[in-house]
Amino acid sequence: MAVTLKDVAEAAGVSITAVSKVLHGSGKSVRIGLETQKVIRETAERLQYYPSAVARSLRTGTTRTVGLVFENFGELSAGPMYYVLMLDGVARELFRNHYRLTILPEIEHSDVAPALSDGRMDGVIWCKLPAETDLYPQIRRTRVPVVALNAPAPENHPDDLVYVFCDNDGGARLVVEHLAELGHAQVLFVMERGEEETPDATARLSGAKRACAERGLGFEVATWSREAWEFADWWRAGPTHTALFAWNERVASEILKRCRETGVSVPGDVSVVGFDSTPYCDTTSPRLTAVKQPILEMAGQATRVLLDMIEGTTPDPRLVVFPCSLDVRDSTSSPRSAERVPRPVFSK
Amino acid sequence: MAVTLKDVAEAAGVSITAVSKVLHGSGKSVRIGLETQKVIRETAERLQYYPSAVARSLRTGTTRTVGLVFENFGELSAGPMYYVLMLDGVARELFRNHYRLTILPEIEHSDVAPALSDGRMDGVIWCKLPAETDLYPQIRRTRVPVVALNAPAPENHPDDLVYVFCDNDGGARLVVEHLAELGHAQVLFVMERGEEETPDATARLSGAKRACAERGLGFEVATWSREAWEFADWWRAGPTHTALFAWNERVASEILKRCRETGVSVPGDVSVVGFDSTPYCDTTSPRLTAVKQPILEMAGQATRVLLDMIEGTTPDPRLVVFPCSLDVRDSTSSPRSAERVPRPVFSK
DNA sequence: CTGAAAGCGCTAACAC
DNA sequence: GTGTTAGCGCTTTCAG
Numbered sequence: 001m002a003v004t005l006k007d008v009a010e011a012a013g014v015s016i017t018a019v020s021k022v023l024h025g026s027g028k029s030v031r032i033g034l035e036t037q038k039v040i041r042e043t044a045e046r047l048q049y050y051p052s053a054v055a056r057s058l059r060t061g062t063t064r065t066v067g068l069v070f071e072n073f074g075e076l077s078a079g080p081m082y083y084v085l086m087l088d089g090v091a092r093e094l095f096r097n098h099y100r101l102t103i104l105p106e107i108e109h110s111d112v113a114p115a116l117s118d119g120r121m122d123g124v125i126w127c128k129l130p131a132e133t134d135l136y137p138q139i140r141r142t143r144v145p146v147v148a149l150n151a152p153a154p155e156n157h158p159d160d161l162v163y164v165f166c167d168n169d170g171g172a173r174l175v176v177e178h179l180a181e182l183g184h185a186q187v188l189f190v191m192e193r194g195e196e197e198t199p200d201a202t203a204r205l206s207g208a209k210r211a212c213a214e215r216g217l218g219f220e221v222a223t224w225s226r227e228a229w230e231f232a233d234w235w236r237a238g239p240t241h242t243a244l245f246a247w248n249e250r251v252a253s254e255i256l257k258r259c260r261e262t263g264v265s266v267p268g269d270v271s272v273v274g275f276d277s278t279p280y281c282d283t284t285s286p287r288l289t290a291v292k293q294p295i296l297e298m299a300g301q302a303t304r305v306l307l308d309m310i311e312g313t314t315p316d317p318r319l320v321v322f323p324c325s326l327d328v329r330d331s332t333s334s335p336r337s338a339e340r341v342p343r344p345v346f347s348k
Numbered sequence: 349m350a351v352t353l354k355d356v357a358e359a360a361g362v363s364i365t366a367v368s369k370v371l372h373g374s375g376k377s378v379r380i381g382l383e384t385q386k387v388i389r390e391t392a393e394r395l396q397y398y399p400s401a402v403a404r405s406l407r408t409g410t411t412r413t414v415g416l417v418f419e420n421f422g423e424l425s426a427g428p429m430y431y432v433l434m435l436d437g438v439a440r441e442l443f444r445n446h447y448r449l450t451i452l453p454e455i456e457h458s459d460v461a462p463a464l465s466d467g468r469m470d471g472v473i474w475c476k477l478p479a480e481t482d483l484y485p486q487i488r489r490t491r492v493p494v495v496a497l498n499a500p501a502p503e504n505h506p507d508d509l510v511y512v513f514c515d516n517d518g519g520a521r522l523v524v525e526h527l528a529e530l531g532h533a534q535v536l537f538v539m540e541r542g543e544e545e546t547p548d549a550t551a552r553l554s555g556a557k558r559a560c561a562e563r564g565l566g567f568e569v570a571t572w573s574r575e576a577w578e579f580a581d582w583w584r585a586g587p588t589h590t591a592l593f594a595w596n597e598r599v600a601s602e603i604l605k606r607c608r609e610t611g612v613s614v615p616g617d618v619s620v621v622g623f624d625s626t627p628y629c630d631t632t633s634p635r636l637t638a639v640k641q642p643i644l645e646m647a648g649q650a651t652r653v654l655l656d657m658i659e660g661t662t663p664d665p666r667l668v669v670f671p672c673s674l675d676v677r678d679s680t681s682s683p684r685s686a687e688r689v690p691r692p693v694f695s696k
Numbered sequence: 697c698t699g700a701a702a703g704c705g706c707t708a709a710c711a712c
Numbered sequence: 713g714t715g716t717t718a719g720c721g722c723t724t725t726c727a728g
Contacts, residue, residue, distance in 0.1 A: 002465070031697055036697085052467040054405045055406050055722040074440035077432040087424060091421050095421070095422060103450075105448065119402040143350060365708085365716080368707065381713060399705085402705080402706095404705080701725095703722100703723095
């Protein structure tokens, strides 16, 4: 079916080697007469010869392709914009270096090593690598370099893995400081049901908790659905908290929606702040105050490191932590202090 | 470096064939003694043998991988959410069928055929395939099936290509009808600078134009930047249009932002409607009335058809057009009729 | 300057 | 039941 080097060689009346050298040879190795070269090129063109990357990979052992492990990739649109930015960051760096990006389907934890070591990828970026220890032996067996992006390195992480992540703890602290300065005294941290075990979520929660303790702020945790339907009940119960700290952008924006529906004004009645400041936070109403991870840079850096490893460099350091910053927008302000202000009527 | 079938065979004291059959053989062909099987499996496990997908591909000629051509993939986050949904649709269908997804870097128009015919992909989905005729010969030469997703089929499209797209024309008509019913008489279609040649953009423009003509509505076109900075000047000039029809969701939402900034109320002062209703449109304020393409279904269908083609089915039909619907939200209403209502003061 | 030949790791007839 | 063999298409010594 496909036209091969052999076909071209025969048609041109030369050897396969000659064709290979002329068509794919780099620089010096091409010691073939100009006339022959011309014939070869013309024949290749005429026959519409296209080289087989598969055969070449088998031979050379490289693919110029990087794999991306991203659980729930097919739900990208339902998640925060944050992940789209991450994908952009990875893709940009890859494409700049003429690499392809392969998205892997969900892999069973039990056969991670074979899936990543099948020779089709020169390296792998693993997003939000879960902190499950049964994965580590599998990853250690993997025959290509792996970098974990956007997952804090847990205690006993494999030391042949590179981690690129953000300082969730510092980010949470920024939020708490911001709220404290505004005069808030009671903070409710909103966790999302089903995400309680996510490394990011737990890190943010513990960071917020600690910071509140240090600052002497009251701190509680609620676990809500992604749509934050629980908001209404919470509000109706007349909570003492004056600020909601959502574990991520998505939930924060849902909270904003619920506020609007129930007539709760933000930041008048309650301040709302989230993690992961993205362009999307500029479009909510009110615009959402949020912690910003330099995700494009993080993704770019992770990719950069991976490419270096592919070329044989030993990564140093193995843990790359990016600091967070706080993008103050319009969803936070000073609370209506201790005065007893009548709360807006709840309408359902 | 890597452990191969040969290594396992030697270690187990059997032939390569035996190992291949036991480890990868399907059903009947595995006519190997149970005892031998056991030995082979144990040896493979002990040696940590992982099959080479590359070698297998070279041999079998298939890869279980589909390529995605998506210009500007690295700018996904800057575009409408629509494309993220599309990606989700493709990925879901692919993963359901145990295919991998490879995102290709930008390809030169001149070497599309080699890039797509390098044997690493069983088929290709091409998003927003430009209507440039110099691409067609290249695509025709491609050795794997290609389906164009989200690009209307132009006049002289290659007939070995499958197109899956939406009825832009019908969608634009829905908008015009909606506006007409609300009583609008003058519509401004907002095109985005740099996108004037996009197949989708042109189709929507012409659809809107025609529908307005048929309905007797006034119709004009403006080409604005993505951020719609031109809005302020336009408004200041005291336009006669009472409705803005943006070519896509993104621009529409920017227009909403400009309205807020300049104190123009939507839909009170002006109605705004866009193309591509996505969950994002529920988060704007006011919520954006928009034309909905069933993009998840479209992407799934395109992928489905491609997989069928990969398995040898001849596609029928070659043009799959999905109807659009209109998601009426809060950004459209009846205009303040002909009464001379004082416009809000423009503050800059 | 050019070509022969040896694999890369795997599958699939086809023997025995 | 099990092994031999012939490639898939390419790169790369190594000879001439």
